[in-house]
Amino acid sequence: MISIVLAITALIAWLNARFLKLPSTIGVMAAALMLSAAALLLDRLGLDAPHAFGAKLLGTFDFSEVLMQGMLSVLLFAGALQVDLRELAAYRWQIALLAFGGTVAAALLVGFGLHAILPYVGLPLPLGYCLVFGALIAPTDPISVTGLLRKLGAPHNLETVISGESLFNDGVGIVVFVVMAELAASHQVPAAGDVVLLLLREAGGGILFGVALGFVSYILLASIDSYQEEVLITVATVLGGYALAHRLGVSGPLAMVATGILIGNLGRQHAMSSKTEEHVDQFWELLDGIFNAILFVLIGFEAMVLPLSATLLAGGAAAIIVTLVARLLTAGLPVAWFQRHGGLPKGAWQVLTWGGLRGGISVALALSLPASPYRDILVTVTYEVVVFSILVQGMTTGPLVRRLVPCTG
Secondary structure, eight states, X not given: OHHHHHHHHHHHHHHIIIIIOOOHHHHHHHHHHHHHHHHHHHHHXXXXXXXXXXXXXXXXXXXXXXXXIIIHHHHHHHHHHTOOHHHHHHTHHHHHIIIIIIHHHHHHHHHHHHHHHGGGGTOOOOXXXXXXXXXXXXXXXXXXXXXXXXXXXXXXXXXHHHHHHHHHHHHHHHHHHHHHHHHHHHOSOOOHHHHHHHHIIIIXXXXXXXXXXXXXXXXXXXXXXXXXXXHHHHHHHHHXXXXXXXXXXXXXXXXXXXXXXXXXXXXXXXTOOHHHHHHHHHHHHHHHHHHHHHHHHHHHHGGGGSOOOHHHHHHHHHHHHHHHHHHIIIIIHHHHHHHHHSOOOTTHHHHHHHTOOOOHHHHHHHHTSXXXXXXXXXXHHHHHHHHHIIIIIHHHHHHHHHHHSOOOO
């Protein structure tokens, strides 16, 4: 089945590169969605073999497990490896406000907003499950947007803020999701002290563990000059470190971000030759591209097994509106203030608001929820928001950037 998924992903990626010519993640997901729609249509016409095959294929994978315990460590490390620590430090307050305060605030705003609106579309949900949705939809995925900004020649500090926010808000969002899921399952509000301890252990512990792991890897990298072994050390650091973080009860995503930033800066400057640096960058860039293609193909194929109805579509539309409003309030308005006082370019707040795409983490967190009367609703609504985010927002961010942001490309 893994071989089949890889073959399908390669074919879809080729079709996109040859004919659609869309940004890679958007193109492969759009193509996968079209195949899913074709399979569903053929199933309605009595030809159920393609749909049955797709459902069987998806049934062999635990999407949440594959992403959260496999792909995520690679994707986060690969992204963090390219972050310039000096630029990150220059915008540390903006990134911290967006990634930590903004993520928590967005989760709460989406949760309470959805709880107020959903009854009007015939889809009432308990407040606890609305807050769960808020937590799982809060993390953003910048993969398409940052590549677009780089291609258009947008100011580099805008890319730094977008990528820095996303790298850290994944870990924060997962911690908030754990708290909200416990609240929904137990129907009791966790004690404030317990929440603070969980945040300190998961977030603070994850960052400290990642720094320590990065230093150990740095020492190993600095002791040799052989790119094959040094690439292997980075792979072992990521896969072994993520598993160890999980065993220690600290945030693996935040640990990988901290490790990637340390190796990408300290390791790049003092532990790698130019040849090793080139091979490490090429290896992780390639791995990042392959994993993202597989991830978005799987997201596109999930459409074949999701329940859909007019009520669920209306609920998804309501969730899209609430999510965008929350993004405006928790990211757009703070960035508008920083735009005047913090050196960010004109148009930054509009790009941060509209370019806050949702991705695979949101779908994986929704699928990880235990069985309940509301699980299928949350999964479907989450999927609708993610698809809208990637296809509609992702496709229109380019023209928005060209119109509002001074670009050199």
